[in-house]
Amino acid sequence: MLDRKKEPAYHQVDNINFIEPHKQQLDNGVPVFTINAGNQELVRIEFIFENVNWNVSKPLQAIAVNHLINNGTPDLNAQQIAERVDYYGAFLQTEYGADQSTIKLYTLNKHLAEVLPVVKSILTSSIFPEKELSIFIQNQRQSLQVSLQKNDFLARKYFANTIFGDSAYGSNIEMADYEAIQQSDLLDYFKAAYAPENCTIFVAGKFENEEFLVLNQIFGREWGASSGSFRNHFVFNENTKNDLFIDKPDAIQSAIRMGCLGINRTDVDFPGFQVLNCVLGGYFGSRLMANIREDKGYTYGIGSAVVSLRDAGYFFIATEVGSDVSVSAQEEIEKEIILLRSELIPESELDLVRNYMLGAMLGSLENAFSHADKFKNVYFSGLDYSYYQKYIHTVKNISAVTLKELAIKYLDLDFFTKVIVGRK
């Protein structure tokens, strides 16, 4: 007779295989890291450029350049560029991040040789036509108008600005910043940032020597003169206590975001802090979810995260809760933090989190793309794969005592920034 009350035997994940990339160089020195794996005849190629020349009076120049880079060259207008990529079923995406800007190509291998020249042309000779710039400004302003009506957007914006000030991580974009974008600034930024000496290429998918030769032939030569640049570098103040309340009397939900500056991936405590975060708000069964969603029913979702940036790390909790329970929800969140600082996490809960995190790590390595993403994480932090070995070791072995010490060190409500958008 089947005993349905008894759970089947299970195993902790003990073997996680990372595929390390093959490193090559184009003839002009641009490094190329390749994860050659997978059965599908497709490839993702990312051209990643460090963000440079931060200028607080022109906070949108890097974003606008990234967004508009496929909107015109001396030979092709925006529509022609799009046609040439779309015709071959390829996807050309631009992605602006806090530290890097990316141009990302997804294509079937059979069309690689046709689409790479288009990518080359935009990376080396974009002209940012006035007409495209004005459409961009108009549509981004409209999009910002919509976002400004979303409480969670406002909470994110005010939180970042409070802890990161006028740096690229926290800059408080206003309507007027869009108006101020000048074509000449975009051309200058483009020349400075999108240069071979500032570029790293990451390839994932089917990518043999034959494909590398195609890549090198197209991108390994002159890119045109670059104007030199300085890489962004930010230094932040210590945490202080901040409470921001944005009153929205008609809101039926309040957005809550709270947290503080913390550590990034280069810090020896980072893997342990990730375990702590997981317990608090990093998975469906986390304490915040169990209490504020599953027990109280105050919200559809609540979570916490640790984020690693080049020049900073930060921790935050975010949720949207019924306006009538906004105060109670804040109290419960704070209670959970105090609990982590005052009591040891029970072994059974910690074991569950260990196993969950190992399973999640295993599951996050499902294809060539995700292996490449894992490499980028350590590469841009100046680390190597030994980081993941330390991470796995920490997840398996960290003690409840150490986690409590980390909570005391990094989760201090007296130094938190708290933003409420909606009703108190």
Add this chain to the structure above:
Amino acid sequence: MVDFKRFTLANGLRVLVHEDDTTPMAVLNLLYDVGARDEDPEHTGFAHLFEHLMFGGSVNIPDYDQPLQRVGGENNAFTSNDITNYYITLPANNIETAFWLESDRMLSLAFSEKSLETQRNVVCEEFKQRYLNQPYGDVWLKLRPLAYTIHPYRWATIGQDLAQIENAKMDDVKAFFKKHYAPQNAILVVGGNVEFEDVRLLAEKWFGSIPAGERYVRELPEEPLQEEARTLKVQAEVPLNAIYMAFKMPRRSDPSYQSYDLMADILSQGQSSRLYTSLLKDQQLFSDIHAYITSSLDEGLFLIEGKLVEGVSVEAAEAAIWVELNKLKNTAVTDDELTKVKNKSESIMVFAEMNLLDKAMNLAYYELLGDAQLLNIEIDKYLAVQSADIMAIAQRTFIPQQCSTLYYLIAKHA
């Protein structure tokens, strides 16, 4: 190509197995053939609320999530107007835990009052977060009853209002479970680093003894042919005027489905698409514009939605959309343009094979459509579409008297 083998248990549960030894993970995907279209008009939102209750403990296992997380697994689910789909990913050597959990809640739920109480609140907060506390958030709550008069697609998956969710009773929960959550109304797909024979044994062991239950026979009202243009003007605290136009299109299993999908791509896939280049870039009437289809199992919708540039009149913007629709009716799509959207569809399908969960979900969905093998010949259907097919469906579809238009406008204050 997504290979699979299948078998059916004596109780009617269909099981498909996709072996993929390139991953250390496994997926267990369980599709129940029930969605919001199967709800009573007085109890809309119930299929989705029920999905939440499926995580509130089953007859032998008080907590669903914890044992799964303890073996390194994750799970989630979604409800649509057509289906409810549950999925688990976990390290493949712990796959039996997924069978244990998923079979117990098919056998019977715990039906806990506390869980019902909490999940009613959670779903109400979800309703607020997604539909009420967002600019334009309630569009689908207004558009569905405009486009459908009697078919249950006239309400959204979340439910037509908060009150019906707040009123859900335990008796309704039990009746819904009995009616829809039987093995013969479900399709199980197990994929990843698993062996067919092992899956067969585990399926027999855990699901084999569940009673077959009743077969649910779906009898939904047919939506009558729309013969008059319908419009609705909404004024709200939004920053931009917006237009939503909905036309009827055939059900998912209709042979013209792929032509409709390609037609939507011609209008709106990528920055070289027609609506983007003409209405957003050249004429600058819209700051945001899209065309898409609902891919519904019953008669679905072909939609065009856009946000207007400040100062553009709603009439001018709407007329410009009609110019593009009429072009599709009157002028054949060129070979190049058709090749372009076909190539894009091919890419999307190949890229979808990178992801184990996507593969498992697709197998379950195509099995529901009639045969999982349809997944592997889907691309051929796209490649077979001709320019004349697009023109024919455009002529059949873009008829002013069969259009439902929602104008979502900036509130004017006195």
